[in-house]
Amino acid sequence: SQQGEEDPQALSIQEGENATMNCSYKTSINNLQWYRQNSGRGLVHLILIRSNEREKHSGRLRVTLDTSKKSSSLLITASRAADTASYFCATDGGGSNYKLTFGKGTLLTVNP
Amino acid sequence: GAGVSQSPRYKVAKRGQDVALRCDPISGHVSLFWYQQALGQGPEFLTYFQNEAQLDKSGLPSDRFFAERPEGSVSTLKIQRTQQEDSAVYLCASSLGFGGNTEAFFGQGTRLTVV
Numbered sequence: 001s002q003q004g005e006e007d008p009q010a011l012s013i014q015e016g017e018n019a020t021m022n023c024s025y026k027t028s029i030n031n032l033q034w035y036r037q038n039s040g041r042g043l044v045h046l047i048l049i050r051s052n053e054r055e056k057h058s059g060r061l062r063v064t065l066d067t068s069k070k071s072s073s074l075l076i077t078a079s080r081a082a083d084t085a086s087y088f089c090a091t092d093g094g095g096s097n098y099k100l101t102f103g104k105g106t107l108l109t110v111n112p
Numbered sequence: 113g114a115g116v117s118q119s120p121r122y123k124v125a126k127r128g129q130d131v132a133l134r135c136d137p138i139s140g141h142v143s144l145f146w147y148q149q150a151l152g153q154g155p156e157f158l159t160y161f162q163n164e165a166q167l168d169k170s171g172l173p174s175d176r177f178f179a180e181r182p183e184g185s186v187s188t189l190k191i192q193r194t195q196q197e198d199s200a201v202y203l204c205a206s207s208l209g210f211g212g213n214t215e216a217f218f219g220q221g222t223r224l225t226v227v
Binding site: 030031033035041042043044045048088090091092093097098099100101102103104105 | 116143145147153154155156157160162167168170171203205210211212213214215216217218219220221
């Protein structure tokens with residue numbers, strides 16, 4: 001079963017606009033990660049945020065984490081056509097849980 | 113190698129055939145994960161190794177699925193008596209740390225088609 005649920009399932013924007021994707025999860029976590037998957041390719045790690053962090057930045061990416069609401073958001077600013085991909089959040093289930101559990105993903109399309 | 117390598121990239125198997133999928137993780141990575149990804153879905157956890165120890169195999173869908181990592185490096189996922197519902201992309205990932213505590217590096221996957 002999948003721990004995280006991304007929202008929306010699909011998002012279509014114009015180049016230059018910002019894209020926001022949300023992730024909700026069910027159990028306690030030690031950290032939450034975001035990954036990107038281009039069509040037919042493997043997953044690429046984007047950013048990891050720990051449960052004691054509220055916000056993290058990496059280049060054009062901004063991730064927030066609200067452990068009280070069990071939710072996270074990924075913001076991509078000034079989007080480019082190359083950002084077109086599926087985006088997944090992944091959680092570790094907290095404690096000594098070894099699983100890295102993924103959601104169903106958000107398909108982002110950035111139109112040139 | 114520079115990244116996680118999986119072979120073969122594509123495998124077509126006749127129903128009932130046994131298959132073996134190989135994963136070469138990044139050298140020195142302690143953790144190794146196997147995932148199954150159906151079209152349009154997120155990766156579903158299958159199993160986790162810490163070095164040679166299989167600490168979690170709760171995601172393996174049936175006893176036809178078996179994974180090993182005998183020397184704590186290369187791992188093999190074996191599927192016996194393949195069924196059509198086994199058709200999916202099988203992803204392997206490795207990470208330097210334990211469990212989901214650090215960034216995981218994924219291979220390109222093996223696309224298995226059972227006919």
